[in-house]
Amino acid sequence: MSKFSAFGVEAARFCERIGIERPVLNAPMSGIVDPAFVAAVCEAGGLGVVPAADLAPEEIRRFAAEVRARTSRPFAVNLRPLQDWPLDTVKALELFDALSPLLESLDLPAVPDAYDWSGADVFPDFAAQFDAVLDVAPAAVTASFGGFREPEADRLRAAGIFSVGTATTLREAKVLRSAEVDALIVQGSEAAGERMSFEDPDDVMMGLSALLPAAVRATGLPVLAAGGVAEPRQGAALAMAGAAGCVLGTALLPTREARTTDAHKWFAAHGSAVDTVTTRLFSGRLSRVLRSALWEALAERESSSAPWPQPLVFMRALEARARELGRDDLLSLPLGQSAGRSAWNTVGEAVRAIGAGFLPESE
Ligand SMILES: Cc1cc2nc3c(=O)[nH]c(=O)nc-3n(C[C@H](O)[C@H](O)[C@H](O)COP(=O)(O)O)c2cc1C
Incomplete structure (x- = not known):
């Protein structure tokens, strides 16, 4: 027996604590993950996550009711x-x-006065979402x-809801431990989408092999x-x-449950890490996305990108119009370094197989 023979123990403990069978969560992919997707993760034994960060309070209630209509298993909500x-x-x-020339060519307002630059319109009211x-x-x-923050953490604790924070560096993991989260997500530099940094600069870009064991040792948390992550051997x-x-x-x-464009699915299934770029252009936060025509056109402006979330003031309008027109080349599509390594046809197949990698006794 090696001194690391506790293999699988953390996963089994986490599953038992939440009441699931496979220690696998879906990423909260807004607009891509619908109630059927969340329920499919849960039915496969994983923890389905409702992407609620961009939903109005009544939409959160409706989404959760639709998940509950499909599964009686536990699920999570992301904010x-x-x-x-x-x-x-x-x-x-x-x-x-x-x-602005592009906005004009797409019949979108091309004058600054048409937009609210305070960023106040960009996200729903957090207190009401909570x-x-x-x-x-x-x-x-x-x-x-x-x-x-403490007031929300206290309300979660009082309601018996498990609270999970996200860290991108060891220091952030320690901050979350001090804030008494119940578990941590560590986001490695391989990940798709926005860097979840909150204390350290977003370009630190720690990879999982450096971040994960350090966070485990320093926090003692799940x-x-x-x-x-795309394969069962990675679970192990x-x-x-x-x-x-x-x-x-x-x-x-x-997977067939994912609601995204054909091009996005194609690159996730057949592309590679080389098709991804990290950029602040689309939201102001460093994000790993598909190398698109819009990114190519704007790349030289990288250094003049505004801080998060101000670019969303007009990027959201551009994105909505691009979707109406089927212009994938104008979208900011999150894509991680596992692009091209997913052969999963359904959410359930992926959750069961990768989850089994964590639990040596399960299959
Ligand atoms: C298409 C897509 C959309 C995403 N959207 C969000 C989001 O809205 N909020 C969020 O916290 N994370 C989002 N993420 C990032 C994930 O939370 C997670 O960090 C990442 O997907 C993990 O890396 P992987 O894609 O290599 O599995 C998104 C990821 C993808 C692929």
Whole structure:
């Protein structure tokens, strides 16, 4: 027996605590994960996650009711805790100017006055979202960009809801431990989408092999690995490194349950890490996305991107119009370094197989 023979113990403990069979969560992919997708994760024994960060309170209640109509198993809800953000309207306007001919050609307002630069319109009201989540009473709540502040953490604890924060560095993991989260997601640099950094700069870009064991040792908490996970053998390797489970994003994009464009699915199934780029252009936060024509056109402006979330003021309008027109080349499509390594046809297949990698006794 090696001194690491506790392989699988963390995963089994995590599953028992939440009442699931496989320590696998879906990434909260807004617009891609619908109630049937969440229920499919749960029915496969995993922990389905409702992507609630961009939903209005009544939409959160409706989404959760639709999940419950399909499964009686536990599920989680993801929120984006409230944050202050520095605005830089001068920089945001520079990017807006560069984009204005494109906006005009798509019949979108191309003058700055047509947009609210305060960013106030970009996200739903967090306090009302949080109340809706407490009404819904999921088994767990996951936080993008750190964890919850004390008043929210206290309400989650009082309601018996498991609280999961997200860290991208060892220091962030320690901050979340001090905030008494019940578990941590560690997001490695392999991951699709926005860096979840909240204390350290978003370009630190720790890979999972450096971040995961350090976070496990320093916090003693259940740690879930996010970034680049697509195969059962990775479940076993992550469990050996101390992970209690994992989060799957890119690997689930090619499945039939994922509601995304054909091009996005194609690159997730047949592309490679080389098709991804990291950029701040689309939201102001460093994000790993598919190398698109829009990114190629704007790449030289990378250094003048405005801070998060100001570019969303006009990027959201552009995205909505691009979707109406079927213009995938103008979308910002999150894609991780596991692109091309997912052969899963359904969410259930992926959750069962990768989850089994964590639990040596299960199959
Ligand atoms: C298409 C897509 C959309 C995503 N959207 C979100 C999101 O809205 N909020 C969030 O917290 N994370 C989001 N993520 C990132 C995941 O939470 C997670 O960090 C990442 O998917 C893990 O890496 P992987 O894609 O390599 O599995 C998204 C990921 C993908 C692939």
